[in-house]
Every structure is written in structure tokens, then in C-alpha cells.
Amino acid sequence: MTPISKKIGIIGAGQLGRMMAMAGYPLGQKFAFCGNNNDEPSAMLGQMFIEKDCAIESLVDFADVITYESENTCVEQVREITKTVPVFPAEKSLFISQHRGREKILFGQLDIPCAPYQLVNSLDDLKKAVEEIGLPAILKTTTEGYDGKGQFVIKKTSQIALAWQKIGNRELILEGFIKFSRELSIIAVRNAENEHVYYPLVHNIHDDGILRYTIAPAQQIIDSVQETAEIYMQKLLDELNHVGVLALELFETDSGLIANEIAPRVHNSGHWTMEGAETSQFENHIRAITGMPLGSTKPKQEIAAMVNIIGTTGDINAVLSLPNTYLHLYDKEERAGRKLGHINLLADSAEDLFATLAKLEQFLPK
Ligand SMILES: Nc1ncnc2c1ncn2[C@@H]1O[C@H](COP(=O)(O)OP(=O)(O)OP(=O)(O)O)[C@@H](O)[C@H]1O
Ligand SMILES: [Mg+2]
Numbered sequence: 001m002t003p004i005s006k007k008i009g010i011i012g013a014g015q016l017g018r019m020m021a022m023a024g025y026p027l028g029q030k031f032a033f034c035g036n037n038n039d040e041p042s043a044m045l046g047q048m049f050i051e052k053d054c055a056i057e058s059l060v061d062f063a064d065v066i067t068y069e070s071e072n073t074c075v076e077q078v079r080e081i082t083k084t085v086p087v088f089p090a091e092k093s094l095f096i097s098q099h100r101g102r103e104k105i106l107f108g109q110l111d112i113p114c115a116p117y118q119l120v121n122s123l124d125d126l127k128k129a130v131e132e133i134g135l136p137a138i139l140k141t142t143t144e145g146y147d148g149k150g151q152f153v154i155k156k157t158s159q160i161a162l163a164w165q166k167i168g169n170r171e172l173i174l175e176g177f178i179k180f181s182r183e184l185s186i187i188a189v190r191n192a193e194n195e196h197v198y199y200p201l202v203h204n205i206h207d208d209g210i211l212r213y214t215i216a217p218a219q220q221i222i223d224s225v226q227e228t229a230e231i232y233m234q235k236l237l238d239e240l241n242h243v244g245v246l247a248l249e250l251f252e253t254d255s256g257l258i259a260n261e262i263a264p265r266v267h268n269s270g271h272w273t274m275e276g277a278e279t280s281q282f283e284n285h286i287r288a289i290t291g292m293p294l295g296s297t298k299p300k301q302e303i304a305a306m307v308n309i310i311g312t313t314g315d316i317n318a319v320l321s322l323p324n325t326y327l328h329l330y331d332k333e334e335r336a337g338r339k340l341g342h343i344n345l346l347a348d349s350a351e352d353l354f355a356t357l358a359k360l361e362q363f364l365p366k
Pocket of ligand 2: 249260261
């Protein structure tokens with residue numbers, strides 16, 4: 001029998017790598033990371049190859065399979081590595097999800113509704129795109145955006161030149177502004193045997209462009225909406241031949257779900273699954289990329305919340321005193337806007353959850 005234990009190489013050494021390794025060790029897996037320095041959140045969890053000339057080669061020598069933390073991982077590098085060691089999710093998922101225009105084309109091909117859009121390469125293009133799409137609209141860089149960075153909401157025509165000046169001089173995309181009632185996301189997992197599993201839709205609340213809360217499952221979701229989200233996901237997984245976790249961010253509107261973007265990796269809106277679901281997104285990702293059967297995505301309790309700890313840590317001892325509360329710190333230095341950790345809460349009712357959340361709020365920085 002082939003040994004179950006695999007050596008997993010992770011490109012990146014942040015909190016996502018850390019949590020993947022923490023989920024994989026009980027399954028008998030081994031981990032190494034390719035990162036920037038020895039202070040990163042994953043550093044103590046396996047061998048670290050520091051990003052310089054031969055770090056990737058060392059990771060490839062170590063690994064039976066390679067995965068990554070970021071959709072900004074270099075596609076050419078992944079293509080090269082794949083000649084020696086399998087990389088999951090594979091190149092196609094990475095190539096599409098690192099460019100907002102390619103994502104939108106894929107949504108169109110698969111009949112997944114998304115915002116109207118135009119690619120923009122000059123101020124002239126932008127003026128034409130505004131005429132076509134109308135205002136308000138949201139201008140974004142096609143690549144490398146995160147936490148709402150590289151975006152400009154254009155409300156009036158007088159702002160067009162300023163918007164181009166602020167984030168232009170590179171390829172942009174103008175999107176129609178979607179009037180949404182809530183922001184939702186869904187996480188799905190597929191393994192190479194074509195097994196698919198789906199977590200319930202969750203409700204994401206942002207503060208200053210950064211995810212602050214996830215409520216899981218999102219409340220008042222009728223079965224047909226969950227089914228629609230799963231159908232969109234299944235189409236994406238199959239088209240991409242995706243192996244691993246895939247996240248899809250959605251807007252909930254009066255006319256149904258509208259897709260925003262995908263991420264070919266474990267996702268912040270899935271951190272609640274660590275204590276909140278029978279199998280966490282991290283464990284299911286590791287299972288998927290190592291050819292293991294996938295685990296149940298069923299929530300363990302009626303409702304859960306995930307609260308991100310951003311910038312400063314707050315009164316951690318007070319947080320630990322709250323019932324049904326689980327702390328995850330990433331071993332990062334405090335810095336404005338930085339995700340330092342998160343807290344998961346489980347409850348038997350929405351009422352209990354929001355009561356504990358209100359207490360928790362007092363102990364966390366605003
Ligand atoms: N077309 C749109 N209409 C209305 N609001 C939008 C639109 N696109 C984005 N937004 C708002 O801006 C936020 C950030 O956008 P988006 O998710 O595309 O960027 P991001 O930088 O990748 O963010 P994150 O890293 O948090 O996922 C969204 O969560 C949403 O609140
Ligand atoms: Mg987003």
C-alpha cells in the first residue's frame with residue numbers, strides 16, 4: 001500500500017500556510033514553506049526555504065505535492081514546477097483568478113451572472129466605458145488588488161480623470177456598481193477523483209475594505225439560493241478541473257446572486273470552519289491535494305461567527321474568558337490594517353451569537 005503521508009510544499013509562509021499545516025499534521029502530512037523570512041507565521045511549522053535563488057528548487061526537491069497561499073503566485077513558475085511535482089490548484093485556476101477580466105470572461109462562458117464591465121487601458125477608454133456602463137461604477141486594477149486596494153468608486157463624470165490619475169497607467173477594469181443587500185461567499189472543494197463538497201453560503205461584513213465578520217451560515221438563505229451558488233461552483237470547479245479549495249465571492253441582490261471574484265485557495269471567509277464545521281476548509285484542502293476522500297462540510301452548531309483581529313490585538317485574556325469562543329493568533333507584529341488573527345464563536349441561536357459578539361466587541365480595537 002502506498003503511504004498516506006505526503007510531503008507538502010507551500011509557496012508562501014503566512015497565516016494560510018500556517019493553518020493548512022496545522023490541519024495537515026494530524027493527517028500525517030509533512031510541510032515545508034517557501035517564504036520571505038524566518039519571522040513569518042508559518043516559520044515554526046516546517047522547514048523554511050527563504051525566497052532567493054534556489055528556494056523554489058529546494059521546495060520542489062522536498063515535496064510530493066505543492067500548493068500555494070496566494071492567487072498572485074507566478075503562473076510561469078507553477079508551470080515550470082509542474083514538470084517535476086504536481087501543483088494544486090493547477091495553472092488554469094491560478095491564471096484565471098489573478099486577473100479580474102479573465103474571471104469575468106469565465107463567468108460569462110458559464111452563464112454565471114456578474115457586473116457589466118469593460119477593460120480600460122487609457123483615459124479615453126475609461127470615458128467610453130463610463131458612457132457604456134453608467135455611474136456609479138467601480139474602477140479596479142485588473143491584477144493584484146486585495147482588501148479593496150487598487151479601487152476607485154466613480155460617482156460623477158467629474159471624477160473620471162482623477163480616478164485614472166489615482167490608479168491608472170496600468171490595465172484597469174470598470175465594473176457597474178451592484179446594489180446589493182449583502183455580500184456572501186461560498187467555499188467548495190474538489191479532489192482529483194471529482195468528488196465535490198460545498199460549505200453553506202456565509203455573510204461577510206467589511207470595515208474599511210477589510211473583512212471584519214463572517215456569519216455562518218448566512219441567515220435567511222432559502223434552499224434554492226444555496227443550490228444556485230453550488231451550481232455556479234460546480235461549473236467553475238469542472239471547467240477549471242480544479243483540485244483544492246475554491247472560494248467565490250457573491251453579491252446578494254433582488255434579482256439573485258451576482259458573482260464578484262474567485263480565489264483558488266483557502267479563504268478568510270472560511271476560517272469559521274475550523275471549529276464551526278465537521279471538517280475545516282484547511283483540512284479539506286489538504287485532503288483534496290493529497291488524494292484523500294473529502295470530509296463533511298456540515299456546520300457543528302446552529303450558527304457561527306468569525307471576527308478578524310486587525311491592527312492591534314486587544315484584550316486577549318478577556319476574549320478567552322468568553323464561552324464557545326476560539327482564538328487563533330498568527331504570530332504577527334501589530335501594524336495598522338494587518339490581519340493578526342481571528343476569533344471563532346459558536347452558538348445555538350442567532351440571539352446568543354449576537355449577544356456574545358456584543359461582549360467581544362468591547363475587547364477588540366475598533
Ligand atoms: N461591482 C461592484 N459593485 C458594488 N460594490 C463592489 C463591486 N465590486 C466590489 N465592490 C465592493 O468592494 C469590495 C472589494 O472588492 P473586491 O472583492 O473585488 O476586491 P478585493 O480587493 O479583492 O477585496 P478582498 O481582498 O476583500 O476580496 C467588495 O467586498 C464590495 O464591498
Ligand atoms: Mg473580494
